[in-house]
Amino acid sequence: GESVGLHLPTLSVQEGDNSIINCAYSNSASDYFIWYKQESGKGPQFIIDIRSNMDKRQGQRVTVLLNKTVKHLSLQIAATQPGDSAVYFCAEILMNRDDKIIFGKGTRLHILP
């Protein structure tokens, strides 16, 4: 069935190190993926997206990698800062009439001082 999930529920990273958050998806027909960041008490905020015709996309300090062969998505955050502490969700959008967004359950990123 369709599902989007994350390998690790919590990730602890030393401040200044790079973070890698992973996501697996099961719908091979999906062609649009998004990473969201949700800080405590706030709604999810868009970080970066990628379409299936790409395998890498870079933003400011963030990079998303898409491996369609193994249906895997990752978010890399360079030089992790305290402000990066949040829950990160991957999301898969089904590009059909319904346009539903399927979210993973989230990974909490914890920054160690």
Place this chain on the structure above:
Amino acid sequence: DVKVTQSSRYLVKRTGEKVFLECVQDMDHENMFWYRQDPGLGLRLIYFSYDVKMKEKGDIPEGYSVSREKKERFSLILESASTNQTSMYLCASRLGDTEAFFGQGTRLTVV
């Protein structure tokens, strides 16, 4: 910038009350969504709408209804609130095949 505004940040309601959660977006987006977010369960889709007066059930529509009389406004209605509807409710909107923009969330407690 796109703005999605939910009418309340925090609500406390009694069991059996009818509850209205309002969401307004200012970017003329076609699609609007209501999710609830619970620990360990992530975001679950309740209802969505892709046009005025159109609505589609999501994954967990039971106990909820929605209204979309105007393009910018999407309301979630709890017909008779129950304690298992205590949750964080998130509204989102999107245009076509772009990312979804979320409101700040409404934390509803049903007592």
